[in-house]
Amino acid sequence: MSGKTRLVQGPPSLPYIPGGDLCGTVVEVSEGETQFKVGDVVAAMFDTAGPRGALAEYKVVKAENAALKPKSLSFEDAAALPSSALTAMLLCERYVRKGDRVLVLGGGGGVGCHVLQLLKAHGASYVAATCTDKDLLRSLGVDRAVDRTEENWWEIAEFKEAPFDLVVDLYGTHEPWKHASSSGTVKSGRLGGRYVTTVGDTPYMVFRHWWHIFKLMYDMTARGIWTRLSRGNPRWIYHLGL
Structure with missing residues (x-):
């Protein structure tokens, strides 16, 4: 967010939503997706050139970059993992x-x-x-x-x-x-x-x-x-x- 690495991680335009890794509840899955279903709680890592978008209310993530949150972990702890x-x-x-x-x-x-x-x-x-x-x-x-x-x-x-x-x-x-x-x-x-x-x-x-x-x-x-x-x-x- 400081802009010190804007050449390789800068957003394409302003304003933008920051945030990299996340944890949230699945509200929709693509057709043919078998690994996750609506209602699952997953932790996922960013798949963009820079860590951005995770602090949005909704975020599209790739299934290959996500995993089910262990029940023993809080949302906050799981978001710190990926x-x-x-x-x-x-x-x-x-x-x-x-x-x-x-x-x-x-x-x-x-x-x-x-x-x-x-x-x-x-x-x-x-x-x-x-x-x-x-x-x-x-x-x-x-x-x-x-x-x-x-x-x-x-x-x-x-x-x-x-x-x-x-x-x-x-x-x-x-x-x-x-x-x-x-x-x-x-x-x-x-x-x-x-x-x-x-x-x-x-x-x-x-x-x-x-x-x-x-x-x-x-x-x-x-x-x-x-x-x-x-x-x-x-x-x-x-x-x-x-």
Whole structure:
């Protein structure tokens, strides 16, 4: 809504209705639709170029982008699931290997809370995470909770003695990668170390001109190629989300 990413997510015209993921009651289905019926309560994710339209009174969604709301969840909780939970699931399916020691940076956010609950089901043997709310992290099953305002994860002796196989960076900026590649807390690419980020160096992106997109993609593509060829550092991977 700030307009900072209007080049790729801007509405075709103004005024427009914002909102991405949603939860609501089905009032009409297309002919031949067998997955859902009128009266079903579903959660669905946006299928437009940008997240818009979900806050309307009525919204057309594709059946393939929807799922029945579990009865145990409120409408509000279910509406928060589609994009963040799917992103978390894809991260775990694509990058977690059996026996991995995993560090999640920014584990208290929407994606992070889902990732932490899925990691061990996908084979992780040890999970550490950073967040200012350590009680939240512990409730999600982590083995080691780190408050980044109290200690630096890259200086923790335990992590240096047993380096991580995988870092999932949901926090962003260049600082975490710099420490991951130089502190000895993450295995080198030669030993299978991976550093996966969903936010890159710029968590608050600005896409007002094509130059902004080019610069962002150039920097991240170059780093991805360099760490694939030079295996002394963890392999850096930019996960584009869904």
